[in-house]
Structures are given as C-alpha cells and as structure tokens.
Amino acid sequence: MTDTPIDKAAQATPEPLARRIRGLSDRSIAWIFVAPTIFLLLAVNIFPLIWTIRLSFTDYRVNRPNREVEWVGLRNYERILTDPDVWATMQATAHFLIWTIVLQVLIGFALAYLINKKFRGNDLWTTIIVFPMMLSPAVVGNFWTFLYQPQIGLFNYVIAFFTGADPASFSMIGDVHLAPWAIVIADTWMWTPFVMLICLAGLRSIPDSIYEAAECDRASKWRQFWTITVPMVLPFLMLAVLFRGIENFKMFDLVVQLTGGGPGNTTTLTSIDLKREAFEKWRTGYSSAYAVILFVTVFGLASIYVKALNKVKER
Amino acid sequence: MAEVCLTGITKRFGKDVALDDVTMTIPDGSFVVLLGPTGAGKTTTLRMVSGLDAPDQGRITIGGHNMVGLTPAQRDVAMVFQQYSLYPHMTVRQNLEFPLKSPILRTPQADIDRKVAEIAEILQISSKLDNKATALSGGEMQRVSIGRALVRNPSVYLMDEPLSSLDAKLRADLRLELKSIQADSGATLLYVTHDQIEAMTMATHVGVLDKGRLVQFGSPREIYENPVSIYAASRLGQPRINVLPADIFGGAPSGAASIGLRPEQIVQGEGEESLVQRVEHLGDQTRLHLTCKSHDIITVTDAHTELKPGDIVRIRPRNPFYFDATGARLA
Numbered sequence: 001m002t003d004t005p006i007d008k009a010a011q012a013t014p015e016p017l018a019r020r021i022r023g024l025s026d027r028s029i030a031w032i033f034v035a036p037t038i039f040l041l042l043a044v045n046i047f048p049l050i051w052t053i054r055l056s057f058t059d060y061r062v063n064r065p066n067r068e069v070e071w072v073g074l075r076n077y078e079r080i081l082t083d084p085d086v087w088a089t090m091q092a093t094a095h096f097l098i099w100t101i102v103l104q105v106l107i108g109f110a111l112a113y114l115i116n117k118k119f120r121g122n123d124l125w126t127t128i129i130v131f132p133m134m135l136s137p138a139v140v141g142n143f144w145t146f147l148y149q150p151q152i153g154l155f156n157y158v159i160a161f162f163t164g165a166d167p168a169s170f171s172m173i174g175d176v177h178l179a180p181w182a183i184v185i186a187d188t189w190m191w192t193p194f195v196m197l198i199c200l201a202g203l204r205s206i207p208d209s210i211y212e213a214a215e216c217d218r219a220s221k222w223r224q225f226w227t228i229t230v231p232m233v234l235p236f237l238m239l240a241v242l243f244r245g246i247e248n249f250k251m252f253d254l255v256v257q258l259t260g261g262g263p264g265n266t267t268t269l270t271s272i273d274l275k276r277e278a279f280e281k282w283r284t285g286y287s288s289a290y291a292v293i294l295f296v297t298v299f300g301l302a303s304i305y306v307k308a309l310n311k312v313k314e315r
Numbered sequence: 316m317a318e319v320c321l322t323g324i325t326k327r328f329g330k331d332v333a334l335d336d337v338t339m340t341i342p343d344g345s346f347v348v349l350l351g352p353t354g355a356g357k358t359t360t361l362r363m364v365s366g367l368d369a370p371d372q373g374r375i376t377i378g379g380h381n382m383v384g385l386t387p388a389q390r391d392v393a394m395v396f397q398q399y400s401l402y403p404h405m406t407v408r409q410n411l412e413f414p415l416k417s418p419i420l421r422t423p424q425a426d427i428d429r430k431v432a433e434i435a436e437i438l439q440i441s442s443k444l445d446n447k448a449t450a451l452s453g454g455e456m457q458r459v460s461i462g463r464a465l466v467r468n469p470s471v472y473l474m475d476e477p478l479s480s481l482d483a484k485l486r487a488d489l490r491l492e493l494k495s496i497q498a499d500s501g502a503t504l505l506y507v508t509h510d511q512i513e514a515m516t517m518a519t520h521v522g523v524l525d526k527g528r529l530v531q532f533g534s535p536r537e538i539y540e541n542p543v544s545i546y547a548a549s550r551l552g553q554p555r556i557n558v559l560p561a562d563i564f565g566g567a568p569s570g571a572a573s574i575g576l577r578p579e580q581i582v583q584g585e586g587e588e589s590l591v592q593r594v595e596h597l598g599d600q601t602r603l604h605l606t607c608k609s610h611d612i613i614t615v616t617d618a619h620t621e622l623k624p625g626d627i628v629r630i631r632p633r634n635p636f637y638f639d640a641t642g643a644r645l646a
Contacts, residue, residue: 213400
C-alpha cells in the first residue's frame with residue numbers, strides 16, 4: 001500500500017514548520033497568538049458588561065461598599081422607563097442627534113462636492129476646513145461659550161449684524177428654546193469636516209471616465225449628479241452617519257463644557273444624565289440599568305443601520 | 316448618420332504633441348479604423364471627435380456642422396471606452412438602458428426593453444442582464460460597454476479598442492457582428508485598434524497614425540498594396556513585411572536605401588541562396604524563417620512543405636517596394 005507514488009509523495013512532503021519545531025499543531029499556534037487579545041477583550045469589555053447587567057438588578061451603591069446589597073429585580077428598569085425626566089433627556093438627545101446628523105450630512109456633502117472641483121489651492125482649503133476636528137471637544141465647548149456671549153460674543157454680533165436685532169437681546173446658552181440649538185451648532189461646526197472628508201473619499205473614488213461615459217450618453221449634469229454621484233457616494237455617506245450617530249449618542253464633553261446640561265434640563269443628554277446618576281448621586285444599580293437600556297438602544301439601532309448599509313453596498 | 320471632417324487638428328499635452336495637424340474626412344456610412352502603436356494619437360483623435368477634449372488648433376465638423384465648443388451630448392456621439400467605464404452601481408440592464416433613458420428622448424419603456432433585449436442577444440449577454448456590472452468578467456464588461464453605444468442611433472460611433480479583452484473566438488464573432496451592424500444601419504464608425512486583422516476585416520478606410528501625424532489614409536487594400544512608407548507598410552500584413560538593404564538582390568533604383576518584401580513578393584526556387592532557420596507549420600500555411608546574406612527574412616510557403624531547418628532555398632523579389640533613407644516609399 002505504501003508503495004504507490006501518491007503515498008511516497010505524501011511522505012516526502014515536509015510537515016508544517018510548527019510541528020517540526022515544538023510539536024505544536026498549527027491550531028495551537030493560532031490559539032497562542034489570539035489568546036492575549038481574547039483575554040484582554042474578556043477583561044475590559046465582556047466582564048464589565050456582564051457585571052453591569054448583574055448590578056442593574058440590585059440597589060448597589062458604590063460609595064457604600066459595606067451596605068447590604070438587595071436584589072430588586074426589574075424595579076430599576078421600571079423606574080427609569082416611567083420617569084418623565086429620563087424621557088426628557090431622551091428627547092433632548094434625539095433632537096441633538098437628528099439635527100447634527102442632518103446638518104452635518106448636508107453641509108459636509110456640499111463642502112466635499114465643492115472642494116472636489118479642481119481649483120487652485122483646494123488642498124489648502126481642505127486643511128483649513130478640517131481644522132475644527134483637530135481641537136479638543138472641551139476646548140471647543142469652552143470657546144463657543146465665549147462666541148455665544150450676548151455682550152461680547154462674535155456669534156451674537158454676526159446674527160445681530162444680519163438681522164438688525166440687538167445682540168444682547170438673546171442668549172444662546174441661557175434661553176431654554178435656544179440652548180438645544182446652541183449645542184447643535186457647536187457640534188456641527190466641529191464635526192462637519194469629518195463628514196466632508198468621508199464624502200470626499202467617496203467622490204474621489206468615482207473615476208472621471210464614468211462621468212465621460214455619462215457625458216457621451218447625453219446625461220445632463222443634473223442627471224449625472226443624481227444617477228452617478230449620489231448613489232456612488234451613498235455608502236460612504238451612510239458610514240459617516242453611522243460614525244456621527246454613535247459618537248453623538250454618547251456626546252458628553254462638548255455639551256458639558258458649553259451648557260453643563262442647562263438651562264434647566266434642556267440640554268441634559270442621556271450620557272450627561274447617566275453620569276450624574278452614577279457618579280454624583282452614586283445610584284450604581286439604577287445607573288447600571290440606565291446604561292444597559294442605552295446599550296441595547298444603540299446596539300439595536302446600529303445593527304439595523306448596518307444591515308441597511310450592507311444592502312446599499314450590495315446594490 | 317453623418318460625415319465627420321477633421322481639419323488641421325493639433326493637440327498638445329504640455330510639451331508632448333499628441334496630434335500634429337491631422338486632417339481627414341470620414342465619409343458618411345464608412346467604417347474608419349485608426350491604426351498605430353500606443354501613443355500614436357488614436358485615442359486622442361477619438362476624444363477630439365467626441366468632444367471630451369478640445370483641440371488646440373483645427374476644426375471638426377459632423378454632418379457639416381461646426382462642433383467647436385459643443386459637448387458630447389450636443390454632438391450626439393456614442394463612445395465605447397477602452398477601460399469600459401460601466402456604471403458600477405447599476406445592473407447590466409440599467410447600464411444598457413442609461414443612454415435611452417435620457418429625459419430629452421422620452422423613449423417609451425417598451426421600446427427600451429425591446430432594444431436592450433436585441434442588443435444583449437447580439438452581444439451574447441442576455442443571461443447577464445440582471446447581474447451587477449461589477450460582477451462580470453472583463454470580456455463581458457467590454458460587451459456591455461459596446462452594447463451601451465449600440466442601443467443608440469447616434470450621428471457617429473466612436474470605439475476605442477472595443478474587442479481588446481475578448482477571447483479569440485468571441486472577438487472573431489463580434490468582428491463580424493459589428494461589421495454587419497454597421498453595414499446594415501449605415502452608421503459612421505470611427506474605430507481605434509492596434510489589431511491589424513480588425514483593420515483588414517472591418518474597415519472601409521484605414522488611417523495610419525505615427526506620433527500624432529496621419530501618415531496615410533485609404534482603403535485597407537490601398538495601404539497594404541501601396542504603402543507610403545516603411546512605417547505604413549509594417550502596420551498591415553502577417554507575417555510583417557521584410558525590410559532589407561536595397562542592394563541585397565541587385566536592381567534597386569537610385570536613391571533606394573531599403574527594399575520591402577511581403578511574402579507574396581518573394582518568389583521561391585530561383586535567385587539568391589538562403590538558409591532555412593526554422594519552419595513553422597500553422598496548418599493553413601507554413602512560415603519559413605530564412606537568412607539571406609546574414610539578413611533574416613520571414614515568408615510563407617506551401618502548407619505541406621518538405622523543407623526543414625538547414626535546407627537551402629533560392630529566393631528573388633517580385634515587384635518589391637523600395638524606400639529611401641528616411642523610410643519614405645520611392646515611386
């Protein structure tokens with residue numbers, strides 16, 4: 001049996017390197033390489049997640065470690081979901097999320113479309129436009145408080161210049177109706193360049209020859225825009241929306257620095273509310289439940305969205 | 316359909332002269348093939364006619380109308396691009412429909428469907444109509460790209476090496492197909508290739524381009540039988556024309572620097588002795604690689620020849636071409 005040419009060839013084939021050296025199979029080598037990552041992931045991601053879920057069913061308070069911990073079942077969840085204040089923060093978050101995304105997508109795409117045209121110094125303009133993105137959110141929040149200053153702020157001055165209103169007659173941060181827009185404007189100023197960069201990558205991925213073909217096929221510029229540019233940039237645009245959506249769902253630094261959640265609770269986004277519950281009121285069990293609810297929401301929305309994104313890419 | 320006239324077209328890209336004073340008339344209903352190696356200016360000529368690029372000098376008319384400053388859409392040209400340029404996010408069907416769905420045309424959907432089905436049938440891509448354009452092989456993409464031009468009825472078709480990435484059999488099929496579509500519809504077609512078989516089989520006229528200059532324009536036979544230069548003579552004919560020093564066989568006219576011999580201009584059995592180096596049996600013919608006075612010659616002989624390497628064959632020229640030192644043909 002062992003004399004057939006095939007068997008001989010099989011015997012002559014050298015064994016995998018790993019086995020010859022240490023007596024380890026390729027599979028075990030693979031496990032050795034992956035193990036540190038898996039361990040790290042378990043330690044810093046999976047374990048805290050499971051621990052948080054466990055805590056969410058208790059009345060544990062981290063500032064009183066010696067107190068008896070009571071198992072409260074679903075009571076934390078019930079209290080959160082029936083609390084009108086929580087729903088108010090959810091509403092503030094939704095307002096912030098929707099408007100920042102709408103504005104950033106529209107302005108970002110428009111800027112990318114313009115910057116993508118061949119003109120002198122467009123690289124310089126790209127660098128200038130991208131600048132806000134490089135700043136720290138806390139710094140941005142801080143200097144927008146100056147811009148929004150009714151007496152000395154540039155923002156009020158510009159608005160007053162164009163509308164003729166008295167610059168001191170309104171306060172973007174102090175007014176309950178204007179404050180939600182104040183944070184939308186600041187975030188849009190900071191992050192529109194990011195959306196623009198991703199759109200620009202999409203626009204640059206469309207070869208000129210496709211436009212030339214469309215030109216020969218007698219498609220107007222308008223039709224080229226809607227049948228070629230938009231569909232081909234759409235996957236990029238959706239990716240930008242996903243990034244911005246996730247980022248802004250957990251928005252904290254910029255808004256805390258700018259409005260501190262006020263006036264009243266008008267700009268208290270869920271992440272700010274959550275931080276207060278967890279680390280100012282020290283209601284650890286309650287805030288764990290809060291965190292789980294937010295996690296499930298983001299995770300659910302993101303999954304649906306990614307499915308849609310993949311569908312667009314497959315088209 | 317329309318006549319296309321190019322007059323004194325010059326185009327420079329920086330310091331490079333892509334086209335140098337090209338003048339030619341593409342008659343209505345003709346199939347004109349531009350022949351030349353890479354960089355000869357073939358594609359540039361197409362782009363000038365299409366309106367994708369503007370010439371630095373010269374004028375172009377289509378059907379008697381001056382085309383300077385008009386867009387490709389206004390010129391009503393259909394172009395097949397060498398790099399396919401399909402719309403990647405669309406299906407094959409959507410790609411083929413695209414030119415017909417132009418809002419100015421208002422073509423009824425039934426007509427569009429019929430036209431697309433007809434073209435897909437000819438190009439053998441009917442089964443791929445609902446595939447995404449990016450999920451095709453190179454040859455299939457190229458056919459879709461041809462189809463996107465053929466669904467229309469433009470004043471002139473422009474094709475840039477449309478058969479280059481097809482396999483041999485499909486290429487032969489489509490050569491015939493393109494030729495018969497053009498002959499039936501009476502379309503004017505400007506076609507770029509470096510494949511001389513495409514030029515010989517399809518063209519009514521061949522334009523030979525050399526470094527941006529149009530060196531000869533005429534029917535394929537004319538260029539084959541009466542080339543103006545060594546360059547033009549080498550564009551057509553397989554095996555290539557043999558170019559040797561003029562005095563090798565004697566009898567050269569004064570001023571001749573070289574002699575050009577196509578296989579049919581070489582008589583075997585008499586004249587100078589030459590040594591058989593290699594014998595290539597191609598089935599329908601046999602190629603002989605000879606050395607005559609230390610010059611290589613390739614010619615064709617009887618398919619069932621008994622000759623083998625080392626044999627001696629006598630050859631002499633018959634009605635050869637003579638060229639001067641610059642490569643130009645002597646009258």
